[in-house]
Amino acid sequence: MFKKAPRAEVKLEGWGGEREVGVRGLDRNDEKPNYPLMNELNRLRDTLRSHLSWHGARLNFVCLFLMALFQAKTVNLAELATVFANPVQISSNYKRLQRFLGKFDFDLTEIARFVVSLIxxxxxxxxxxxxxxxxxxxxxxxxxxxxxxxxxxxxxxxxxxxxxxxxxxxxxxxxxxx
Structure with missing residues (x-):
């Protein structure tokens, strides 16, 4: 269902300064950016939205989090922060992951129903x-x-x-x- 996209290191400007970040989805043939993960993120968000009553921003974050888990194949937050598909600093992703896991109250019943419906x-x-x-x-x-x-x-x-x-x-x- 999800394909691992190649990783390229690039410099981004216009996001509060210049910095190197990992960007997914560069076409190896012509090195022009395309966004194959955007379709996957949208499909995942639509699937989650139909089962979870979460705010849109929370769903977007969870989609990024899940895609990072699929790509990094680890639960180490420091490593997950490096593969987030967004143009912010790695330290910002790391702090965002910490806040989400530390402060968000998961409704386990809602998640259980979602798991049962998925499988x-x-x-x-x-x-x-x-x-x-x-x-x-x-x-x-x-x-x-x-x-x-x-x-x-x-x-x-x-x-x-x-x-x-x-x-x-x-x-x-x-x-x-x-």
Whole structure:
């Protein structure tokens, strides 16, 4: 669905000063700019818009974020900031990513419905409730996740971080119905 476009380093003027940025979509034959990613971004935005009730600017950012994930093949924010398809400084992209992930309140139910509609799993569904616990240095991660299973693959729908290191001895109302 998404094609990786070649990367070229160019200098842009008129964006608050001259700086080098990565630009996607230069035609290798004649080095004239075209914008093949714009069509992909528009298609992705239209798909998201039909499932998520987010503001247009938020949808645009999420599209850029997802395209950067597809291109960079990493979740490292510093690396993602270098492949954003917009003409701003890398440090600005990095700060924007931090703000989005740190401050935006995701409606997990809305995202779960979106995931289910995208993968078009026929009912009845097989659900998997899993808890994983691991640590990185002094930081402990304890995640409870609900996933729908299709053809041997579990697609996460809802999850929560538990504030304990190990198993819980009491029942928590952590997962709510869709």
């Amino acid at each position: 078009d799993i026929p009912q009845p569904w097989t659900l998997s409730l899993d808890r994983t616990c691991w640590s990185l240095g002094q930081t402990h991660f304890n995640i409870l996740m609900l996933a729908v299973v299709h053809e041997g693959i579990a697609f996460p729908l809802l999850w929560t971080m538990l504030d304990k290191k190990g198993n819980s001895r009491r029942t928590h109302g952590l997962v709510r119905p869709l």
